Amino acid sequence: MPERTIFLLVVLCCICSAAVQAAARITPIDPGNGRTILVVSPHADDATLFIGGTVAAWSDAGWRVVVIRVTDDRWDSIGLPEAETIKRSSIEFRQAMSILGVKDVVDLGFQTDVITDADRLQIREHIIRLIRTWKPYAISTIDPYSGVHEDNQDHVVVAEAVAEACWTAQFDKHHPEHLAAGLQPHGVVEKWYFGRPVREATDVIDVTRTLERKARAALAHETPLRNIVHQLRLQSRTAGHSLPSLDAAITGDLKPLVESFVVAPAQTKGKRHGVGAAEEFRVVRFDLLEILKTHGVPVGPR
Numbered sequence: 001m002p003e004r005t006i007f008l009l010v011v012l013c014c015i016c017s018a019a020v021q022a023a024a025r026i027t028p029i030d031p032g033n034g035r036t037i038l039v040v041s042p043h044a045d046d047a048t049l050f051i052g053g054t055v056a057a058w059s060d061a062g063w064r065v066v067v068i069r070v071t072d073d074r075w076d077s078i079g080l081p082e083a084e085t086i087k088r089s090s091i092e093f094r095q096a097m098s099i100l101g102v103k104d105v106v107d108l109g110f111q112t113d114v115i116t117d118a119d120r121l122q123i124r125e126h127i128i129r130l131i132r133t134w135k136p137y138a139i140s141t142i143d144p145y146s147g148v149h150e151d152n153q154d155h156v157v158v159a160e161a162v163a164e165a166c167w168t169a170q171f172d173k174h175h176p177e178h179l180a181a182g183l184q185p186h187g188v189v190e191k192w193y194f195g196r197p198v199r200e201a202t203d204v205i206d207v208t209r210t211l212e213r214k215a216r217a218a219l220a221h222e223t224p225l226r227n228i229v230h231q232l233r234l235q236s237r238t239a240g241h242s243l244p245s246l247d248a249a250i251t252g253d254l255k256p257l258v259e260s261f262v263v264a265p266a267q268t269k270g271k272r273h274g275v276g277a278a279e280e281f282r283v284v285r286f287d288l289l290e291i292l293k294t295h296g297v298p299v300g301p302r
């Protein structure tokens with residue numbers, strides 16, 4: 001194909017990609033072959049509760065999954081002091097990641113629930129530096145387009161910072177101090193966005209085989225789960241009721257809560273897509289992937 005035609009295809013591809021919305025489909029997990037996925041989790045429990053089944057499937061398929069925890073979760077507990085909450089949530093985060101097969105975790109340590117007051121450029125700089133350090137093939141975080149359904153501003157701020165970091169990490173004039181320290185600009189090929197719910201989902205991962213591990217990892221996050229139970233009890237009381245199962249869960253077994261809030265939603269999504277359990281994503285892929293398949297010259301992994 002003449003170079004001019006290829007160039008036109010590239011331009012058309014870039015113009016049209018934003019407008020074309022493919023229907024959501026079950027997507028097989030590619031073998032990782034040593035490639036890296038960076039998962040940016042605003043809080044300790046997000047990577048588990050939103051996409052734990054997929055994280056486990058990526059780990060199983062040989063991907064190096066690196067999970068970045070942005071905040072310290074210091075207020076996500078009930079009846080515990082801040083310092084104890086930070087300590088417990090950090091331990092629980094690592095236990096959950098271990099269950100999901102994640103070996104690499106990074107804590108950024110931003111104060112939880114007030115990240116809107118943090119310096120946005122500083123958050124973005126951290127993400128850019130991590131992209132340049134880990135050189136991921138793909139990145140996964142909260143969908144920046146899901147803000148309309150999102151009442152947690154930590155999620156909104158992190159989603160926007162990651163989306164912006166994905167293109168600015170490629171510029172040589174964004175944070176030249178990184179380059180002076182030996183890092184290089186880096187481009188991410190796929191962005192796997194999740195949310196509640198995912199608007200305009202494109203890809204569905206069958207997590208039937210990893211759902212049990214997702215549930216076990218969720219149970220590891222005992223501190224935020226107790227806080228969820230407390231919130232549910234407060235709202236139930238305002239509605240004029242109590243639920244014996246919630247009363248029991250404030251100090252007792254959390255499995256029924258995980259069944260209701262983690263396992264059942266994944267099974268409902270699975271039913272929608274004809275599998276046992278599923279997690280949905282809006283995936284944004286590099287515009288030129290198809291052209292590279294036919295016209296690209298292999299240069300090997302970076």
Ligand SMILES: [Zn+2]
Pocket residue numbers: 042043045046152155
């Ligand atoms: Zn969160």
